[in-house]
Amino acid sequence: MDIKNIMEDCIFCKIVRGEAPAYKIWENEDYLVILSIFPLTKGHSLVIPKKHYRWVWDSPDIGPYFEVAQKVVLASKKAFKTDFVIGAQVGDEVHHAHIQIIPRYKGDGHGDFITPGIVQTFSEEQMIHIAESIIENL
Numbered sequence: 001m002d003i004k005n006i007m008e009d010c011i012f013c014k015i016v017r018g019e020a021p022a023y024k025i026w027e028n029e030d031y032l033v034i035l036s037i038f039p040l041t042k043g044h045s046l047v048i049p050k051k052h053y054r055w056v057w058d059s060p061d062i063g064p065y066f067e068v069a070q071k072v073v074l075a076s077k078k079a080f081k082t083d084f085v086i087g088a089q090v091g092d093e094v095h096h097a098h099i100q101i102i103p104r105y106k107g108d109g110h111g112d113f114i115t116p117g118i119v120q121t122f123s124e125e126q127m128i129h130i131a132e133s134i135i136e137n138l
């Protein structure tokens with residue numbers, strides 16, 4: 001499969017193009033921040049480059065990418081009154097670079113590490129409220 005086909009089928013590329021829905025938190029010319037639809041905790045968000053890169057480390061200018069992630073971490077800390085926020089760059093679930101921002105909460109059941117597969121469920125109304133909470137603190 002060539003890169004054009006990969007980009008056409010990539011869910012994050014579809015979100016960037018407006019072809020798939022997302023709970024958008026923030027964007028500029030180069031990056032988009034959305035809520036995860038498979039959140040491990042309340043406020044779990046994703047920072048994605050608008051241009052398709054396979055891995056975070058493929059981004060040609062990593063500094064601005066992590067500056068956006070830092071903004072979201074700080075806003076999440078304020079919005080959800082937590083001091084512990086994980087930033088993860090695994091990337092095996094969607095083959096488009098993304099930094100996961102995962103707020104942690106006392107008693108969230110995950111211990112010191114996030115356990116894959118423990119997904120929380122929020123209604124659409126709750127997801128909108130969660131996104132708005134982060135936006136208000138950016």
